[in-house]
Amino acid sequence: MFKVLVSDPISDLGIQQLVEAADVTVDKKPGLSEDELVAIIGDYDALLVRSQTRVTPRIMEAGKKLKVVGRAGVGVDNIDLGAATQYGIIVINAPDGNTITTCEHTFAMIMAVARHIPQAYAKTVSGVWDRKSFLGVELRNKVLGVLGMGRIGSEVALRAKAFGMEILGYDPFMTEERAEKLGIKLASVDEIVRNADFMTVHTPLTAETRHMIGKKQFEVMKPGMRIVNCARGGIIDELALVEAVDNGIVAGAAFDVFEVEPPAADHPFLSHPKIIVTPHLGASTVEAQENVAIDVSEQVLHILRDEPFSNAVNMPPIPANLASQLQPYYALGEKLGNFIAQITDGPVQEITVGYSGELAEVDTQPLTRYIVKGVLSHHLGAENVNVVNSLHLAKERDVNIVINKSHAAKDFTNLVSVSLRTKKEERNAAGTLLTGYGPRIVQIDKFPVDVTPEGNLILISHNDKPGIIGRVGTLLGTNDVNIATMQVGRQLAGGSAIMVLTVDKGADKAILEQLVSLSDLNSAKEITLN
Numbered sequence: 392m393f394k395v396l397v398s399d400p401i402s403d404l405g406i407q408q409l410v411e412a413a414d415v416t417v418d419k420k421p422g423l424s425e426d427e428l429v430a431i432i433g434d435y436d437a438l439l440v441r442s443q444t445r446v447t448p449r450i451m452e453a454g455k456k457l458k459v460v461g462r463a464g465v466g467v468d469n470i471d472l473g474a475a476t477q478y479g480i481i482v483i484n485a486p487d488g489n490t491i492t493t494c495e496h497t498f499a500m501i502m503a504v505a506r507h508i509p510q511a512y513a514k515t516v517s518g519v520w521d522r523k524s525f526l527g528v529e530l531r532n533k534v535l536g537v538l539g540m541g542r543i544g545s546e547v548a549l550r551a552k553a554f555g556m557e558i559l560g561y562d563p564f565m566t567e568e569r570a571e572k573l574g575i576k577l578a579s580v581d582e583i584v585r586n587a588d589f590m591t592v593h594t595p596l597t598a599e600t601r602h603m604i605g606k607k608q609f610e611v612m613k614p615g616m617r618i619v620n621c622a623r624g625g626i627i628d629e630l631a632l633v634e635a636v637d638n639g640i641v642a643g644a645a646f647d648v649f650e651v652e653p654p655a656a657d658h659p660f661l662s663h664p665k666i667i668v669t670p671h672l673g674a675s676t677v678e679a680q681e682n683v684a685i686d687v688s689e690q691v692l693h694i695l696r697d698e699p700f701s702n703a704v705n706m707p708p709i710p711a712n713l714a715s716q717l718q719p720y721y722a723l724g725e726k727l728g729n730f731i732a733q734i735t736d737g738p739v740q741e742i743t744v745g746y747s748g749e750l751a752e753v754d755t756q757p758l759t760r761y762i763v764k765g766v767l768s769h770h771l772g773a774e775n776v777n778v779v780n781s782l783h784l785a786k787e788r789d790v791n792i793v794i795n796k797s798h799a800a801k802d803f804t805n806l807v808s809v810s811l812r813t814k815k816e817e818r819n820a821a822g823t824l825l826t827g828y829g830p831r832i833v834q835i836d837k838f839p840v841d842v843t844p845e846g847n848l849i850l851i852s853h854n855d856k857p858g859i860i861g862r863v864g865t866l867l868g869t870n871d872v873n874i875a876t877m878q879v880g881r882q883l884a885g886g887s888a889i890m891v892l893t894v895d896k897g898a899d900k901a902i903l904e905q906l907v908s909l910s911d912l913n914s915a916k917e918i919t920l921n
């Protein structure tokens with residue numbers, strides 16, 4: 392049974408599929424402190440948050456079973472992504488579900504700042520009928536600068552056009568073609584600052600966007616500008632903004648987000664007559680909250696059930712067609728990696744992965760993650776390695792990963808080979824998927840074999856001499872070890888050879904030692920593949 396903790400207020404309807412899943416139990420505990428979360432997170436397989444819960448390295452470290460942190464929303468700046476990767480925790484978000492809602496809130500703020508609606512409301516309800524102080528401006532024929540033309544910025548631009556505004560947009564990924572399609576003009580930050588009547592920001596908060604509108608920009612800004620921030624606190628320098636409003640450069644500002652949330656009681660925005668604020672309400676509609684909770688719950692279920700998933704933030708996205716092509720190879724890759732790790736002695740230095748055939752044509756990095764997971768989990772423990780952190784853990788340990796691709800795959804449509812070089816030796820195994828039969832190991836070192844990578848195996852290296860198979864069988868039988876399958880591989884008659892046995896129960900160390908004492912038998916290793 393998977394346990395899911397919901398630590399922020401998330402739509403009940405949105406998480407219904409988790410609540411109703413037979414293999415999941417959901418606990419809703421909003422408002423816990425970091426210490427309280429650290430104390431209980433060890434019981435949970437998944438954590439669902441919005442922006443309030445700060446998912447810190449301490450929480451991830453304590454989350455021994457934690458497979459996924461699901462963010463019911465876009466911004467993941469409350470989640471320590473580096474720590475998540477380090478601890479092998481997948482972080483997913485719901486990037487699309489609140490786009491329209493946040494765009495509409497931005498528009499509400501643009502309108503509110505243009506017509507002084509909050510200030511006029513406050514005065515009216517206080518009993519003062521003041522029709523002189525709140526002269527507004529129209530949006531029609533005004534220039535709107537949009538910084539960040541992603542999902543929300545593009546929707547804002549679309550709606551602004553309906554109001555008869557001219558749009559100047561800036562985004563490092565915006566092309567002339569896309570700008571033309573959207574009916575906007577591409578402009579630099581400087582051009583926007585100098586020419587816009589309204590400006591709205593829709594970027595993430597990054598090192599580059601922090602204070603992208605600051606003192607320098609206010610100095611050259613078109614006087615009378617109105618500014619909206621429904622993205623992230625810190626994109627606009629708050630203190631520089633207050634100064635610009637007081638100096639008459641900025642006519643009004645509307646902020647949904649703050650550098651520190653909630654802002655301190657004496658934050659200058661909270662008492663400024665020309666600055667209006669909302670408490671991070673951009674995504675707060677019934678529809679958006681349902682959407683993001685549905686999206687994130689669906690992906691969390693996939694992750695818990697080891698099914699393909701999307702919207703991971705700390706792993707590169709895998710296009711759907713690539714995912715379906717690679718998916719059947721994941722089990723083979725992981726088992727090959729684990730097999731080779733179990734048969735190779737010494738500290739791991741280099742993993743060389745070879746992809747031949749059709750696999751050589753595609754981006755195989757997702758599959759490489761499984762192979763490296765297989766290798767490392769033998770040494771680091773299966774519970775500590777997964778496809779999120781496998782490459783990271785390898786790098787951290789100076790394990791070199793080499794990828795070779797070749798279009799020819801000899802006798803197979805596709806062949807995956809894994810070589811492991813340690814301080815002591817280098818060994819190799821290759822495998823493929825046989826239609827109708829599933830994963831097969833088809834080569835171990837230089838020997839061709841046909842082994843199903845499953846269960847308890849014994850790998851024996853011996854000299855190809857008459858009677859050896861009988862001696863091995865007798866010895867195992869005497870020790871009550873039943874042989875299910877046996878594969879013998881050799882290159883030349885009478886030369887060196889290998890034997891791979893599938894046995895019903897594992898052979899202990901004493902049995903392996905007895906095997907090695909047989910004449911013409913050089914080594915015997917036990918391998919367990921789950």
Ligand SMILES: NC(=O)c1ccc[n+]([C@@H]2O[C@H](COP(=O)([O-])OP(=O)(O)OC[C@H]3O[C@@H](n4cnc5c(N)ncnc54)[C@H](O)[C@@H]3O)[C@@H](O)[C@H]2O)c1
Pocket residue numbers: 465466467486489490493538539540541542543544561562563564593594595596599600621622623647648671672673674675
């Ligand atoms: N107030 C809220 O409740 C609320 C709700 C949803 C989203 N958000 C925030 O809104 C922002 C935008 O969300 P989105 O879904 O549109 O994201 P998005 O990823 O679709 O768009 C962000 C865009 O910003 C652009 N960008 C990055 N650096 C830039 C730079 N230096 N200059 C200009 N553009 C830059 C990116 O190229 C991207 O196109 C995010 O910060 C998100 O967290 C806030």
Ligand SMILES: O=C(O)[C@H](O)COP(=O)(O)O
Pocket residue numbers: 441442443463464465466467489671672673674675
């Ligand atoms: O990034 C987001 O999705 C928004 O900031 C919404 O945050 P919230 O889920 O806390 O409302």
